[in-house]
Amino acid sequence: MLCTLTIHSVATACDEWAAMVVSVNGYVVVKDSQALHSSGATVQPDALICPGQQLEVGADSRAAIYLSNNSFVRLDQNTVLSFPSTQQAGSFWVELQQGVTHFISRITQRFGVKTPYANAVVDGTEFLVTATDSASQVSVIEGQVTVAGTQVNQPENHQQATLSAGKKAILSGKADIDIIDIATTETVDWAxxxxxxxxxxxxxxxxxxxxxxxxxxxxxxxxxxxxxxxxxxxx
Structure with a gap:
């Protein structure tokens, strides 16, 4: 029988935490990377998320977290965000499996976001990342973000682009990256x-x-x- 635990009983096991939960609206759980099919543990504000864990935000729910690299992230409904078990020295990566995330970052080290179709390396302070089954999107509100395709079936055709404020990149496994202009004031209407x-x-x-x-x-x-x-x- 599966049971639901409080996050505090899980998170305190790690000395070097990856994220701290700031606020929760609705249904949000954390799962260990080796138990992704479990029901997970519900999270509360001030809980710590460890490397190797995954946050899942349910329907009609939202969450806000503070990353250990000095970044603030809002997660929209139906979002899944994973934290790698290990990080390379001098860098910090998160993996957006699906959903929408709004980042505000004060960079202290190399910071990147991985999605099924794109990797985004951050040189800016505010940006939005969306991941779906068919495409990944990166929208820059302030600063600069470099994006690159990640589809393994076309390694020779991988492209990359550097986005400035007011630009959105759409990556869907094609050789080319589609870049369009956006109204930054409308990009984060949910946050x-x-x-x-x-x-x-x-x-x-x-x-x-x-x-x-x-x-x-x-x-x-x-x-x-x-x-x-x-x-x-x-x-």
């Missing part, structure tokens, strides 16, 4: 825009889970103005 400098500083203090959860609640009520005010009150 509050957090001013990166203030937000990252406050996250590092590790004592703002209630305020962050309140901000997420305001967003669910379609009141991003109140969410931003909640975060401003942390200063």
């Amino acid at each position: 509050v825009y957090f001013p990166p400098a203030m937000f990252m500083d406050r996250l590092q203090q590790g004592a703002n889970s209630e305020a962050l959860a309140a901000a997420a609640g305001h967003l669910d009520q379609n009141r991003p103005d109140l969410a931003i005010e909640t975060l401003k009150n942390l200063t």
Whole structure:
């Protein structure tokens, strides 16, 4: 018989955590890489995610996490994000299996996001990554991101491109990368825009889970103005 555990009983087993859960709305579980078919463990704010684990966000649910490389990530519904068991020295990678993730990053080391169709290496501060069965998309809101195709059946045709703010790359296993212009203000309509400098500083203090959860609640009520005010009150 499978049972559901609390994340704290699992996460404390790792000394070098990969991510910290900031807020949860709905159904979010974590699974070990060797037990992906299990029911997993439900997560709560302040829980730690270890290398080798995978976060899964259910339907009509969302989550926000803080990565150990000083990045903030919002995960939309039906998103699966994995954390490799090991990292190369001086780099930090996550693997987006499916779904939509919104990243705000203050880079302290090489940071990359792997998807089924693309790898994205980050040189910027805010970007969106989407993974589906048919394609991967990388949208840059601020800064710069380099993307490259990952389809193993066409290694000789792999292309790469460097995206600046206002650009989206679509990779679907073809030789070419489709790049289009986007309106950055519309790209993250499901997520509050957090001013990166203030937000990252406050996250590092590790004592703002209630305020962050309140901000997420305001967003669910379609009141991003109140969410931003909640975060401003942390200063």
